Amino acid sequence: MNGKRILLGVTGSISAYKSALLTRLLVKAGAEVQVIMTESAQTFITPLTLATLSKRPVLSAFVSNTDEGRWNNHVELGLWADALVIAPASAHTLARCAHGFCDDLLSAVYLSARCPVFFAPAMDLDMYHHPATVDNLRRLESFGNRIIRAEHGELASGLVGEGRLAEPETILQTLETFWADQPGKSSFDSFSVPPSPGPLPVANRRVLITAGPTQEPIDPVRFISNHSTGKMGYALAGAFVRAGADVTLVSGPTALAVPHPAIRRINVQSAQEMFEATEAEFARAEIVVLSAAVADYRPAFPASQKIKKTDDTVTLELTKTTDIAATLGARKGRGQWLMGFALETDNEQANALKKLHAKNLDWIVLNSLRDAGAGFGHDTNKITVIDKDEQTHEFALKSKNEVAQDLVALVADSLNKHEP
Known part of the structure; x- marks a missing residue:
């Protein structure tokens, strides 16, 4: 400013x-x-x-x-x-x-x-x-x-x-x-005419995006979570809305502001809340991007009162959360496109490819924690995208805003190729 x-x-x-x-x-x-x-x-x-x-x-x-x-x-x-x-x-x-x-x-x-x-x-x-x-x-x-x-x-x-x-x-x-989001633009660039959505076929599409972490309560003051900041999902929401899409963002707890006033944000906390909110929006969505870092497990019996420190150790029984990607992938209908994310530490491409097919995704976006500047907490990311035809698209380390633009362009290219 x-x-x-x-x-x-x-x-x-x-x-x-x-x-x-x-x-x-x-x-x-x-x-x-x-x-x-x-x-x-x-x-x-x-x-x-x-x-x-x-x-x-x-x-x-x-x-x-x-x-x-x-x-x-x-x-x-x-x-x-x-x-x-x-x-x-x-x-x-x-x-x-x-x-x-x-x-x-x-x-x-x-x-x-x-x-x-x-x-x-x-x-x-x-x-x-x-x-x-x-x-x-x-x-x-x-x-x-x-x-x-x-x-x-x-x-x-x-x-x-x-x-x-x-x-x-x-x-x-x-x-x-x-x-x-307007690097290099001067105050005299033309804004007096409506910005054209351009040739991107994502314009006017209903896009559903999940972002951020989830928090699974242990007791009223403690929870299980992860290091996700939500930056990638929020960047994607901004990139899709600027391409003309109608964007709904289901967000776990994060300090981020919505990147564009046209984005509709639904705030959730736990994996179950994220599943319920995403499921409620899924039927009307045409493009679904599941970038949230959803907990795989939650405490089976959250305590209603703060757990006091008594013994040297404490045992928590965990139970699986609903697999949002797998559930929506099984329900995916004609005209719906589904993108998932995989953060891996070893056997990255093999694990991502397995997830792509097991969950009936159209794309899987792979992050490796072994790549410097990628993963949680960074303003940059380095991704590899594998599509349902097992074609691999590799991208260099970029800002997350630039990565989001690359992913929107990739989705647009797929729509151009596969839709009449």
Whole structure:
């Protein structure tokens, strides 16, 4: 974010108070922030607050009332910015931008902006789910804008549901992730037209991805787990959604943020919870990527109270967890594609090939712990992919984001070859 120029649009919503924290976070991250407020936004938070935090006068009208009638040129503002972030974006502002109304400074800047535009909607539950709002959000996305989805929680009305403005930390993370995935792009690259999904046949496909570890309780304070961070699965979710897919991510416990606001995340903890969540989504999925490190065994009888330290040793009886890959592979229907992962320490290819056929997978992605920079905890990975025809595809050590792009391309190539 260092040196990025951010236009922050603040509109009339009770959650406008969060724009103060967002401004502070952006400035602390090294960004230059220029706030533009609508007239109604100023009834919820004062321009002085945001001017103080941004270290710039807040703009709200085409002609300044306080600076000798200075003209606030919407075209220059649109060219200056690396990103326009409208947070909170009220239902009224979404409608005006979706239909091209241009009767205030913020909407004029929006229509003039050549930079990426992010809308973070905030409104009450029923307003957010009203067909008019849903249609406006879809229109804005179709123009190439990015939507930072409203969150679930208690609303100002007292209702509980979707409509809360995404937390400022989430908005900042979304921007940081966006630029991390756009190496070398300048602020004047064309974002004014919708990004094309290109020739990749994964566009508009329903993709189901599992990621992260599972935690199997021993007692209320202890569990069995592994070293998975979820980085590979999250990178895959980001790569598929950027290729135009409809992505659902079933995630075990991880500190990672969702890499794209369009990804639907389902949080789970244990292997059984991951199985149940994945099974519930499986029937509608066309591409399933099982990258999670799921525990093979769990304690057979988790204690209801903390186990006290008494003897020098303790014996745990373990029982097998449900094999998610094998279960889904046995149920796989026509038009469904299944990718599994194998982390091996010896006889790598033989073990991976056995798993590929035993679980009725279309691809197996092999990691070897003997390869430096591969496996758990790294930002890089080195993979070998074996497909159901036993063709082997080897890849060099790369960042996990690049590995994810390679896997999406491999899936797309297989779909092109095997589907009419």
